[in-house]
Amino acid sequence: MGRPRYKVGDMIVLKSGLTRTAKADERCRIASILPNDHGHVQYRVQFAAENFERRITEADIDSGQSLSRPLPETTAKTDGAEPWLKFSGIRTGR
Template structure:
């Protein structure tokens, strides 16, 4: 079964079952994990968190959220200096 989502795509992460601290909300696909059997897995990074999580495709859905230029590698300060 192929992966439905692509690296860099913004998605909505559903809240986790009980006994988990996984937040619901927007996340970015960091990598598509290989698999032979079982669920399709992704490594994702939620907004507001510094760690990445492995989640099943069933826990993800398309999102209307888009990445901004600030989320990549540039800070607000760098952009302001470059505009001078």
């Protein structure tokens, strides 16, 4: 349960009974991925008809109806790019 299964921008379906909205409004968009809370992945989601975001855990998502895109394993140095911070270029005063 340590890694997020969904990415920002994914449309997901929540399990029934979690919201008091209509049945058609169970679909929402992931706005951000929050830090883990005791091993549970958390997301901030927003419904199209609402102007605020909700915090949910991955256990609240109906994985059978929600599509997940595969996450890249690592994003650092995938195309031979150099890191933005070069430790050899840092000078410290004495």
